[in-house]
Amino acid sequence: xxxxxxxxxxxxxxxxxxxxxxxxxxxxxxxxxxxxxxxxxxxxxxxxxxxxxxxxxxxxxxxxxxxxxxxxxxxxxxxxxxxxxxxxxxxxxxxxxxxxxxxxxxxxxxxxxxxxxxxxxxxxxxxxxxxxxxxxxxxxxxxxxxxxxxxxxxxxxxxxxxxxxxxxxxxxxxxxxxxxxxxxxxxxxxxxxxxxxxxxxxxxxxxxxxxxxxxxxxxxxxxxxxxxxxxxxxxxxxxxxxxxxxxxxxxxxxxxxxxxxxxxxxxxxxxxxxxxxxxxxxxxxxxxxxxxxxxxxxxxxxxxxxxxxxxxxxxxxxxxxx
Amino acid sequence: xxxxxxxxxxxxxxxxxxxxxxxxxxxxxxxxxxxxxxxxxxxxxxxxxxxxxxxxxxxxxxxxxxxxxxxxxxxxxxxxxxxxxxxxxxxxxxxxxxxxxxxxxxxxxxxxxxxxxxxxxxxxxxxxxxxxxxxxxxxxxxxxxxxxxxxxxxxxxxxxxxxxxxxxxxxxxxxxxxxxxxxxxxxxxxxxxxxxxxxxxxxxxxxxxxxxxxxxxxxxxxxxxxxxxxxxxxxxxxxxxxxxxxxxxxxxxxxxxxxxxxxxxxxxxxxxxxxxxxxxxxxxxxxxxxxxxxxxxxxxxxxxxxxxxxxxxxxxxxxxxxxxxxxx
Numbered sequence: 276x277x278x279x280x281x282x283x284x285x286x287x288x289x290x291x292x293x294x295x296x297x298x299x300x301x302x303x304x305x306x307x308x309x310x311x312x313x314x315x316x317x318x319x320x321x322x323x324x325x326x327x328x329x330x331x332x333x334x335x336x337x338x339x340x341x342x343x344x345x346x347x348x349x350x351x352x353x354x355x356x357x358x359x360x361x362x363x364x365x366x367x368x369x370x371x372x373x374x375x376x377x378x379x380x381x382x383x384x385x386x387x388x389x390x391x392x393x394x395x396x397x398x399x400x401x402x403x404x405x406x407x408x409x410x411x412x413x414x415x416x417x418x419x420x421x422x423x424x425x426x427x428x429x430x431x432x433x434x435x436x437x438x439x440x441x442x443x444x445x446x447x448x449x450x451x452x453x454x455x456x457x458x459x460x461x462x463x464x465x466x467x468x469x470x471x472x473x474x475x476x477x478x479x480x481x482x483x484x485x486x487x488x489x490x491x492x493x494x495x496x497x498x499x500x501x502x503x504x505x506x507x508x509x510x511x512x513x514x515x516x517x518x519x520x521x522x523x524x525x526x527x528x529x530x531x532x533x534x535x536x537x538x539x540x541x542x543x544x545x546x547x548x549x550x551x552x553x554x555x556x557x558x559x560x561x562x563x564x565x566x567x568x569x570x571x572x573x574x575x576x577x578x579x580x581x582x583x584x585x586x587x588x589x590x591x592x593x594x595x596x597x
Numbered sequence: 598x599x600x601x602x603x604x605x606x607x608x609x610x611x612x613x614x615x616x617x618x619x620x621x622x623x624x625x626x627x628x629x630x631x632x633x634x635x636x637x638x639x640x641x642x643x644x645x646x647x648x649x650x651x652x653x654x655x656x657x658x659x660x661x662x663x664x665x666x667x668x669x670x671x672x673x674x675x676x677x678x679x680x681x682x683x684x685x686x687x688x689x690x691x692x693x694x695x696x697x698x699x700x701x702x703x704x705x706x707x708x709x710x711x712x713x714x715x716x717x718x719x720x721x722x723x724x725x726x727x728x729x730x731x732x733x734x735x736x737x738x739x740x741x742x743x744x745x746x747x748x749x750x751x752x753x754x755x756x757x758x759x760x761x762x763x764x765x766x767x768x769x770x771x772x773x774x775x776x777x778x779x780x781x782x783x784x785x786x787x788x789x790x791x792x793x794x795x796x797x798x799x800x801x802x803x804x805x806x807x808x809x810x811x812x813x814x815x816x817x818x819x820x821x822x823x824x825x826x827x828x829x830x831x832x833x834x835x836x837x838x839x840x841x842x843x844x845x846x847x848x849x850x851x852x853x854x855x856x857x858x859x860x861x862x863x864x865x866x867x868x869x870x871x872x873x874x875x876x877x878x879x880x881x882x883x884x885x886x887x888x889x890x891x892x893x894x895x896x897x898x899x900x901x902x903x904x905x906x907x908x909x910x911x912x913x914x915x916x917x918x919x920x921x922x923x924x925x
Contacts (some may be wrong), residue, residue, distance in 0.1 A: 311651035312734035335651035351786055353745070356656075367683030373744045376736075376786060387873040420709045420756040427711070430761035439759055441711045448753060472785065474749040478709055478756075485715070489805045492714055496809035502814035514827035521831075523836045531840030533849030540853030544860030551864035554871075561874050562867065564882060565635065568889040580899035589903055 278524045315382050316351045320341050328382040343515065348392065351471060353437035354373030354399045361408050363416040368484050371419075372477035373407055375399065375459075377470045395468060402462045406455045416443055418446045419478060448475060642677035646729050653730060674729035679793060682744055684751070685719035686798065707803060710753050711723055714760035716807075718773070722779065724748050724790050730788030731866035739788050743779075746786070747795075750778035766808075772797045807819040 310316050316329040320342050329335050330349065337344065354375040361371050377399065379385045389395045412417055421444045429439045456473040463470060480488055552562040577579075583590050615622065631904055639645045645657040651668045664671060686705025689696040705715045721863045724743065736742050752773045758767050776795040783790045802810045874881045894900065 282615040307650040312648060312653050314651070315739070325737070331652075332650075333652035334650070348737060350735055351742070352737055353742060355745070375750070376742070416709075416713065417711075419917065420713065421711050422753055422757045426755055427762050428766050429758045430759070430764075430766045439761060441757075441759060449755060472782075475752070476745060477704065477747050477752065478711075479704075479707060480715070486805075486887035488713070488715060489803065492802070492806045493809040496806065496813050500809075500812040503816035503820045504815065507816075507823035510820070511823040514824065514831055516894045518827075518831040521835050525835070525838045525842045529845040533845045536846070536853045537856075540856040543853075547857070547860040547864045550873075551867045557875055557878060558867075558871050561878075561882075562869055564872065565867070565885070568885055571889055571893045574798055575893045575897050577896060577898040579897045581894070581897050582901040582903060584903055 277540050297490055301337050307334055307336055308344045309333075310346075312337055312351050313348065314346050315379070315383050317345045317347065317386050319345055324383055324386060329360070331356065345386060345434050347379050349379070350376050351376045352392070354396065354403065354470075356400070356404055356407065358477070359404060359408060361411045364413055365413055365415045368418045368481040368510075369411075369419075370479045370481060371407055371411055371475060372479075373403065373473065375470050375477050375587060379467060380469040381467035384465065386467070388466045396465070398463070399468075399470075400461075402571075403455070403470075406459045406462075407475075410451050410455050414446055414451060417442065417445050417480075419448055419451055419475065422448045429472065442485065449489045499557060607739050631666055635663050637662055637664065637671060639673065640675075644729055646672040646674060646733055648672070653734070656729065672729075672733055674726055676726050676729055679723055681721050681723045682740070682747065683719075683721050684747060685717070705748065708755050710760040710763055711736060711753055712759045715803050715895075716755065716760055716763045717799075717803050718755060718763065719800070720747075720751060720775075721796045721798060723793040723796065726789055726792055727769050727791035728787075728789030731787045733787065733789075734897060735787040738767045739790065739794055742786060742788060743783070743790060746779055746782045746788075747775075750775050750782065753778060760802075764802065766798060768797050776865050 293311070308316070309331050310332050312332040316328050316335070317324050318329070318337050320338070325342065329344075335344075354377055356371075356373045356375075358370040358372040360368060362368050377395075377396075385395070389398060393531060421441065422445050424441070425439055427439050452473055456470060459473060460470050479485070552558055585591060611667065635643070639657060639659045641659045643659060645662060647654050647664055647669050649665065651670075654669065675879060685699075685702050687695050687700055687702065689698050705863070707715060708718060710716050722743070732739055754771055755763055763771065773796045776792050779795065780792045783792065801807065807818050
């Protein structure tokens, strides 16, 4: 309400004050800038870099208007290669898909050489794709797939058949990766960047090689399947033969034993009989007599016809008492 | 500004009161604005990372917190929440019966094994952000980086194993190795991520060769079946044959006992008879003969007694007898 009383006299003063304040604010804003934790900054004066790069976060100062901050990433950045079709040393065509992590290590150099990230990605494409191609092409596929000469865990019957072994390698994936990393870093050494890590991500057969691999895998498995089937039949036949053998053995052994027992008994009986019947002439006589009598007893029945002479012992008295 | 000018706008009288107090109202609005921008809540599973002029200042815990408005900026990071990345498949709708899709992820899951075969491996990486500062400020696009790392680690590990290991015995060992490799790389890249677990999901031979792999399993079953059938046949026959063999032998032994005992019995009987016989051989012999005849002859059907003169009738009798036997 006070301004109302004096306002009539000093509107110009107020306008000037406000203008000065605005200009001051712009000046203050333009001579400070914020560097985030994820950034680093190069100051350029009329396009020419001045001073050291600002690599720590916080509020920084610069000359207003004439100096301009250029922001660069401080974080690890990604590089993802396009899948490349490369023949290996052993002439297998594969797709190689790799990735790398890199960082702007010298923003000034980076700014001079590559200007911005897009430039960097494009240079990285050239360098890393080229190195990848070179190293893959100068190694067998197995060297790029395997990392060590470890002994695989045996996987049971199927594994025994296919072979649970891996052939030995001399270089291996890790070494190829670190060699690519090393030579890529050499080539990138004046670009103000450092490649921290390079990895082969995907390795895959190209389509028609893949079909061939599938065919090989199939034939390998069918071979095992046939082997199993044949093994089963063989084993079954073996068991069947064993069964026949055991059966015959058991039966014949039983027969042999039984016949032996019988024979011994027959012999024993014979000797017993002989001992009794053969002790004297009278005994022999008695035996044949008694045996005849016994035979009569056993063989005569109602269908037998007996013709006896009156001269016989039995009926001789039929004729007369003398 | 001329305050009286407001009168020209026909301000309703009840509004005039507010207009008179516009300073207080502005102040009130300012206070509310400051409170809204300086007070904030952190959920239990999160922490808040605060930067001032872009520079990291502090990390705040769950609950109600304050910051300087405008100058300080807040990033919320869910450090307690377990998160996951899926490889080779995607969850479409999670739930009691979660729906998955293979979709277009075959490139992620198809990989070369150490013996240059192909396997289709699906897996999940479960992780937690354990260093929010690194997670926010050290790596651009940390999640994508984690995915790259995971794929490289899985392929490195599978590339050092046979296809059989990958498909059967090696599963647990592979997920452990992969977890170690991923964690090492996360540490190396300062991702600020802790890998809780790597879970192998479906690990299959690629679709075109699945049938062949199944054929092997089938053949293995068939083999077992054939062997079992043969064994059961063996078991059906052999024990019975053993029993029968015992039977044969026992029967022979029975025969032997009978034969010997009979012989002994008959010999004893004969001995006894003989002992008496030699005392009076003629009489005894005659007696036995006559006794035998007495017992035998009554049973005989035809008895013909002839004397010397009737010798010639014998052939006739013989013919008659023969006819009788034929007609019977």
